[in-house]
Amino acid sequence: MALAVREEWSALGHSLQESGAMSPEWMPSFLAVPRSAFLPEVFWPFDMDTGKVMEVDRRTAPEDWESFASADMPLVTQWDDGEGHGPGKMPTSSASMPTVVFRMLGDLDVQHGHRVLEIGTGTGWNAALLTHRLGPDRVVTIEIDSNVAAAARDRLAAADLLGTVLTRDGALGDPAGAPYDRIIATAGLRQIPGAWLEQVRRQGVIVAPWGTHFGNEDAIVRLTVGPEGASGPFTRAAEFMKVRAQRLAFDGHSAYVPDGVGGASRSTTEVTEAELLGSGRFEARTFALGLRVPDCHCTVADKRDGARPVWFFGLTDRSWACVMFRDGRPTTVWQSGDRELWHEVTAALRWWQDAGEPGYDRFGLTVTKDGAQHAWLDTPENSWPV
Missing domain, CATH: 3.40.50.150 (Vaccinia Virus protein VP39)
Incomplete structure (x- = not known):
C-alpha cells in the first residue's frame, strides 16, 4: 500500500x-x-x-x-x-x-x-x-x-x-x-x-x-x-x-390488493407513527414485531404530502392490512383476509411495550436438531416459535 x-x-x-x-x-x-x-x-x-x-x-x-x-x-x-x-x-x-x-x-x-x-x-x-x-x-x-x-x-x-x-x-x-x-x-x-x-x-x-x-x-x-x-x-x-435459498418470496402488492382498499374493513387507530416505526433505521421494536407476528412482511412507504402508508402482508395467505398516517388527521386502518394483521401487530407492539421496550440484547434464539426455532426474551424458558 x-x-x-x-x-x-x-x-x-x-x-x-x-x-x-x-x-x-x-x-x-x-x-x-x-x-x-x-x-x-x-x-x-x-x-x-x-x-x-x-x-x-x-x-x-x-x-x-x-x-x-x-x-x-x-x-x-x-x-x-x-x-x-x-x-x-x-x-x-x-x-x-x-x-x-x-x-x-x-x-x-x-x-x-x-x-x-x-x-x-x-x-x-x-x-x-x-x-x-x-x-x-x-x-x-x-x-x-x-x-x-x-x-x-x-x-x-x-x-x-x-x-x-x-x-x-x-x-x-x-x-x-x-x-x-x-x-x-x-x-x-x-x-x-x-x-x-x-x-x-x-x-x-x-x-x-x-x-x-x-x-x-x-x-x-x-x-x-x-x-x-x-x-x-x-x-x-x-x-x-x-x-x-432464504430470500423473501413475496408476490408483490398487486397480488394482495388488485382492486384497491375499497372492499376491506375500515377503522381508525390511536397508535402513532412514531410509536409504530420509531425514529431510527434499526429499531428493536421492529425486530420484536417480526418475532411476534409470524409469516408477515411489512413495507413502509416514503412520506408524501404529510401521508405515509405502512403495509402488512401475510406470507401464507392473501391477508393484508394498511395503516395510513396523516399529519393532523385521524389514522385510518384497512384490513382484509383471514388474518387481522393490524390487530396482530398492535398486540405485538403492546407486548413489547409492556416488557419494558427490550433492546436486541434481551432477545435470543434456540434451534433444535430437528430445525425448530424459538425466540426468547431474557431466558430460553420464556420462548415462542418463530
Missing part, C-alpha cells in the same frame, strides 16, 4: 479498537490484510443513511477508490447474482463495513488451534483475516457463486492466504471437514440450517445474521451448540444480503 493509504487504514484500525469494535488481538491481522487487496476494480459504496449507491472505478478515480476502500462503510461488489454489471434490482454480494466485520469476529471468539467454517466467502477478506490469525489449514470458506468464489480464490492466493474455498450451497456446510469449532455466516438467514448444528463441536459457536421476513434487517445471533441443538443471545442489529 502507498504510505497515505496505509496511514488511512491504520487510523481506521485504531478507531475501531478505541470504539471497542475490534479487540487488540485482531490488530496485526487488520494491518497485514487490508480490505483494498480483496476488492474489484469497480464497486458501489452504500450510504447507510440514504440507501443510495454510487459507482467508483479504480481506473478512472484511483484516489476515490482507495479512500472508499479504507472507509468504514459497506461496498456493493455484485448486483442481481452477477447478471448485471451496474446497479440493478438487488445487491447480491458486498464487502461489509469493517466495524461489522470485527464485531462479528469478536463474537466468534476464535482461539489458537480452532478450526473455522465460513459461510459466504464474498470478496475473501473475512476469510483472509481468519487465515492470517489461525493459519490456512484452519479455515474453510464456502461460496455459492462460482464467479465470486473464483475471484476470492485468486485474491487469497495473491495474498498468500489461500486455504480451502468450496463452491457450493453454504446451507449444506462441509460434512467432510467437520467437526468445526466455529461457524460464521456473512449472509442473512431466516432459518439456521440443521447441518451446521451437526458440524460444530459440543460447546462450539455459530455466529450469524438472523431475522424474520417482517423486514430486511437482521440481528447478529451467537449460538452455543449443545446436545439438543443450539441457543444463544442476539448481540446487535445488522443488515446483510440474504442467502439465496
